[in-house]
Amino acid sequence: MITVEKIGVEAIETLRDIGIRTFTETFGPLNTPANMKKYLDESFAIERLEQELKNPNSVFYFAKEGEAIIGYLKLNFAGAQTELNDGSAVEIERIYVVKEYQGKKIGQLLYDKAIEVAKETEAAYVWLGVWEENVRAIAFYTKNGFVPFDKHRFTLGEDVQTDIMMKKVL
Numbered sequence: 001m002i003t004v005e006k007i008g009v010e011a012i013e014t015l016r017d018i019g020i021r022t023f024t025e026t027f028g029p030l031n032t033p034a035n036m037k038k039y040l041d042e043s044f045a046i047e048r049l050e051q052e053l054k055n056p057n058s059v060f061y062f063a064k065e066g067e068a069i070i071g072y073l074k075l076n077f078a079g080a081q082t083e084l085n086d087g088s089a090v091e092i093e094r095i096y097v098v099k100e101y102q103g104k105k106i107g108q109l110l111y112d113k114a115i116e117v118a119k120e121t122e123a124a125y126v127w128l129g130v131w132e133e134n135v136r137a138i139a140f141y142t143k144n145g146f147v148p149f150d151k152h153r154f155t156l157g158e159d160v161q162t163d164i165m166m167k168k169v170l
Contacts, residue, residue: 002070002106004113007060009053012046015060018069019044022096027156030133035157055080061113063097063106071097073110075117083152083165084127090118092128111144118170125170129154129163141166 007015020040028036042048052058057080063071074094076082081091092114097106118126129152130137146166154163 001065002109003064004061004073004109005064007053007062009050011060011062012049012053014062014069015053015072016044016046016049018062018072018098019049019094019096022071022098025099026096026134027131031156031159035159038157057081058093059117061110063101063110065101069098070101071095071106071110073114075114077121082129086127088124089167090114090121090123090126092126107140111140115170123170125167127165127167129165132162132164138164138166141168144168 023040023044024036052074053060057077059075059077061073062069063073072094073092076091076093078087079085081089082093084091092111095107095110095114097110114126126146127149128141128146130141131154132138132151146168148164148166150165152163152165154161
């Protein structure tokens, strides 16, 4: 049975491990090792993750099969959002699933949790940024009712990439 559980700072090492693993599985083949290393070292530094976990406007969830962590979700509210900082919206900053569980509805389960939380907080809409070359993720969000509304820059190491910003009105 798959469960989705909210986590706190006590899970920081596991969060770091699953974050590095899933980001590398997803984007490693499409980026240079140097850019990946720089991004992972910065984004998954223990100090940074600790700040994110302690931020009252961010929340993390693990998807678990038994005791195995198979994916995770990060949501941001208000000032913790990476861009819009809209108190009436929820940002889905991260949904990642380990490679061997992709295609098994784990991403959908995490997404459903995000929508549940957004509705509980009476958000007007949910938004996210997705790399323009991540065709699979764009298709997933489009299937779930998201529409593009803007673009923004995302820097991975030294490589400046373009993310499509998408939102879904609730």
